Amino acid sequence: MPIILSIETSTKACSAAIHQDGKLLSVSELYNEKSSSGMLTTLIEHVVKTASLKLQEVDAIAVAKGPGSYTGLRIGVSTAKGLCFTLEKPLIAINTLEAMAFSIFDLKSDAQNPVTNLQSSIVNLLCPMLDARRMEVYCAVYKADSLEVIEPTQAKIIDETSFADLLEKHQIIFFGDGAEKCRTTLGANPNAVFLNHTIYPSAKSIGALANGAFEQQQFENVADFEPFYLKEFVGTTPKKNSI
Incomplete structure (x- = not known):
């Protein structure tokens, strides 16, 4: 009965959840027009506490791998990898779509x-x-x-x-x-x-899908794993002053 901590930061919505054997124990979701991913650590602490667990009791970390916001994906994946290294837990990556x-x-x-x-x-x-x-x-x-x-x-x-x-x-x-x-x-x-309302990706679905991946031992190489950006980031180049 694996316990999985899931993280979702692909869009302006940000969420974390705890599942045990595919059953949702706790979830915390936040939406902010600017960015919610900066609150990710707080959300993780909240769901772990609500589930009456300690981080060390988690069997795996699941994360939305993308596609989605470049910044959001970087934050989510970096956080997930950091937890995997610290806790020595496997990493599961789920397609956001x-x-x-x-x-x-x-x-x-x-x-x-x-x-x-x-x-x-x-x-x-x-x-x-x-x-x-x-x-x-x-x-x-x-x-x-x-x-x-x-x-x-x-x-x-x-x-x-x-x-x-x-x-x-x-x-x-x-x-x-x-x-x-x-x-x-x-x-x-x-x-x-x-639909008449917007559906955002959520850690609730990430965790549910991650349970099946855990059972099949579909784990990522934590050291080498990168977000699924789908497209290369295209930044803007500042204009040079004309002489």
Whole structure:
């Protein structure tokens, strides 16, 4: 019955959670328009205390590996690696988009869950989206009933033709902080479904998925592990003064 501490810092939302044998013991989530990841240590201390545990009792550290915010991912992964080294615990890395899809998949028995309200005669799909630049998003497509990957994680520039083949035969639920800016472009298609609220990745889903990874001994090399940025960071170069 592994005890797993999970960390999620891929977006402006930041969270930590404790799971035991896949069951959620405690979670702490924070959202701030500027940045929440600076509060990560406080959130970790809170969930450990709430679960009536000590850090030394944790069997593994799980972290959202990305894609997502460069700064957020660096903070989350650095914190997770530091804990692994200090506590001599294994590291588990979970894809951020997969965790977002799982958050909806895990609620499929809930009458309020959007998956249950779609047409049952066709195969429905989930498309978590994280905001990138302009009309670009980080996204992936999963089957809503099994989380089977239909389209792998990618950086995608959204236009009127995006997902056209899939939308011909499937209803797709688009969600995440990158979905809203795609509503105008894709919303005219009757098979494109947009949630009325933003779903952020959470340590709750990271920990649930990490339990399966722990059972299969799917651990990362702590020394060499790096976040899954998906794209190289592009900074701005200051303009030189003209002479």
